[in-house]
Amino acid sequence: MTVAQLLVWAQVIPTLVNAGIATETQIAALIKSFHQSLTDAQLNAICALIIAGATKHEALAVADTLPSAPVA
């Protein structure tokens, strides 16, 4: 959420609460849902990070199932 958007919400929220239209908790949840909403591209980038990390650790784990090489 940008600062400009935040300012708009800061003006709107008291009106909504005073009019009994929404509770502060409901509004906080709504704002949080906007703030945390990620695009498909961002989620796919996270998936790529997961794949990279898991691939690296999978290779390490495979090595640990094999006979140990003599330690120099």
Place this chain on the structure above:
Amino acid sequence: MVRPFVFVLALSIGSAACGSVGISVKQKAVLSLQTSETALEAAHDLERALCFNSPATEAGDVCTNPVAATVGLNKTINSGKTVHVLLAMEFVGAFKDEVTAATILQTWKAGDPVPTTVTGYQTDITTILQLAQGLAPGASAFLAKVQTAVDAGATVAAAVGVK
């Protein structure tokens, strides 16, 4: 005075609830998988640190760190394999399933069939948890990370619709 705000609020809630339901479910699944993956990587690093004097340069089925015997990683419990090797085998399966699950989730949408690797991943990390629970208290940090991975894995499963 109030009516425009009601409209704006209704519009906002409506768009959040309808337009992005698929995204939010996918987001929950992806972010939970990331949490689980991060915890599992940390758990794997901790297990290897308990097993090897120099985990960055050593690998294999024999632990070199004296702590390994203290916590029980050298114990033979199944088919002549040590706990360390059994854990490594389960880590292989878990990380393999994570790669597949993350690949599938890139194109997955709410309502699509449940990715079967998510179930497989849950089985793998649950087995790792059971093995970790059999270790001595010296491995408690390892156990805690595995527990985090399992908890987040359950959230992934719930998000994609595993019953």
